[in-house]
Amino acid sequence: MAELRRYRQGGGAPAATLDSVTRQARRLTLTWSDGRTGQFPMMWLRDHCACDQCRHPLTRERLYKLLDDPLWERFDGDDALASFEFGANALTLTWQDGHVSRFDAGWLYQRCPGQELATLLPTPTPWPTRFTPSHVSHADFVDGSDGRSRWANALLRDGLVMLDQGPCELEEVSRIAESIGPMRSTNFGGRFDVRSVPNPNNAAYTAIGLELHTDLPNWRQPPDIQLLYCLENDAEGGESSFADGFAAAETLRAENPEAFRVLSETPIDFRFQDDGHDIAVREPVIDLDGEGRPREIRFNNWIRDTLSLPSDQIEAWYDAYRALWQILRRPEGRVELTLEPGQMVAFDNRRVLHGRNAFDPNTGKRHLQGTYLDLDMLQSHLRVLSR
Numbered sequence: 001m002a003e004l005r006r007y008r009q010g011g012g013a014p015a016a017t018l019d020s021v022t023r024q025a026r027r028l029t030l031t032w033s034d035g036r037t038g039q040f041p042m043m044w045l046r047d048h049c050a051c052d053q054c055r056h057p058l059t060r061e062r063l064y065k066l067l068d069d070p071l072w073e074r075f076d077g078d079d080a081l082a083s084f085e086f087g088a089n090a091l092t093l094t095w096q097d098g099h100v101s102r103f104d105a106g107w108l109y110q111r112c113p114g115q116e117l118a119t120l121l122p123t124p125t126p127w128p129t130r131f132t133p134s135h136v137s138h139a140d141f142v143d144g145s146d147g148r149s150r151w152a153n154a155l156l157r158d159g160l161v162m163l164d165q166g167p168c169e170l171e172e173v174s175r176i177a178e179s180i181g182p183m184r185s186t187n188f189g190g191r192f193d194v195r196s197v198p199n200p201n202n203a204a205y206t207a208i209g210l211e212l213h214t215d216l217p218n219w220r221q222p223p224d225i226q227l228l229y230c231l232e233n234d235a236e237g238g239e240s241s242f243a244d245g246f247a248a249a250e251t252l253r254a255e256n257p258e259a260f261r262v263l264s265e266t267p268i269d270f271r272f273q274d275d276g277h278d279i280a281v282r283e284p285v286i287d288l289d290g291e292g293r294p295r296e297i298r299f300n301n302w303i304r305d306t307l308s309l310p311s312d313q314i315e316a317w318y319d320a321y322r323a324l325w326q327i328l329r330r331p332e333g334r335v336e337l338t339l340e341p342g343q344m345v346a347f348d349n350r351r352v353l354h355g356r357n358a359f360d361p362n363t364g365k366r367h368l369q370g371t372y373l374d375l376d377m378l379q380s381h382l383r384v385l386s387r
């Protein structure tokens with residue numbers, strides 16, 4: 001259990017050593033050997049004490065409750081700290097109530113207030129024109145070498161990655177998914193078969209072409225990661241295509257800011273109905289984060305519901321939607337490929353759109369198995385692999 005690194009005080013990349021510590025009103029200023037300085041408010045230092053009373057010795061989760069600590073009242077008056085001492089690699093604080101907090105200097109170095117904490121995860125990067133996805137072999141993915149982390153890194157960075165030359169076995173997609181996290185269930189089950197069936201409840205279960213789309217935009221939280229594993233694909237047609245919705249949104253913002261504004265500020269209705277379900281949500285096509293960057297694309301023409309807007313907004317919304325759709329269709333922004341039996345594509349369903357050409361079920365069979373995963377599980381998997 002001491003191996004748990006979440007809150008460990010030491011370890012990590014060797015950082016600079018601690019050169020000086022000075023005390024000001026309500027904070028300590030630390031300077032390291034490479035010149036970095038950090039101002040640490042006393043209350044932050046007290047809250048982050050990692051002793052076995054303040055963190056559970058086994059789980060390393062926080063036990064300390066700042067609201068119940070009488071010392072907290074004294075941070076205003078600047079006499080909460082009794083004394084401190086430091087060395088090149090450690091800082092020790094003694095508080096007025098006698099509690100002692102020891103910090104690893106490298107741990108503090110990485111957590112200077114205002115400094116971005118280094119992440120083990122790659123930054124999502126928009127596709128350049130004529131982007132080609134990374135490929136990892138199934139053998140490298142399962143054999144414990146770096147295949148898994150190359151796969152997860154590419155998926156988090158590009159929102160799309162291929163896994164090649166796996167076995168043509170039913171449920172291989174479930175085994176892969178479950179080696180990462182629990183499959184995310186939806187009204188289509190935990191794991192679904194994509195093939196043409198009688199009485200389909202969904203366009204994917206027919207042989208028609210599917211325009212680029214995101215799955216389940218009619219859910220408040222659409223699935224994050226989609227895995228589609230090809231078992232058979234010898235019917236004529238059925239080629240796959242993908243487009244980076246974030247890149248398309250940025251292109252729209254540059255070319256047609258008004259259309260971008262309309263699609264990001266106007267919630268519209270999405271709705272799926274079958275015999276047992278009626279799942280509906282009202283959200284914009286382009287969802288932005290607090291800094292105005294695209295966070296999610298909801299684009300699915302066949303389950304877009306009645307456009308319910310004031311009449312003076314309707315034409316502008318259609319113009320904007322057409323403008324985004326035209327960008328998505330540009331060949332230079334699309335990845336086109338034919339899935340091979342034993343090949344799996346994984347993509348970020350809230351960023352990357354997917355589609356397929358119509359296929360002719362009279363010329364051969366086409367069968368994919370798919371499932372969804374939460375992004376949290378993919379990120380967790382990569383962090384664990386990086387330990």
Ligand SMILES: C[N+](C)(C)CCCC[C@H](N)C(=O)O
Binds near residue numbers: 192194203300302
């Ligand atoms: C693949 N699978 C059938 C599970 C989902 C396909 C998308 C489902 C959803 N009604 C939509 O049209 O977005």
Ligand SMILES: O=C(O)CCC(=O)C(=O)O
Binds near residue numbers: 356
């Ligand atoms: O059949 C395909 O290639 C893609 C299926 C699809 O779009 C889906 O399952 O949502």
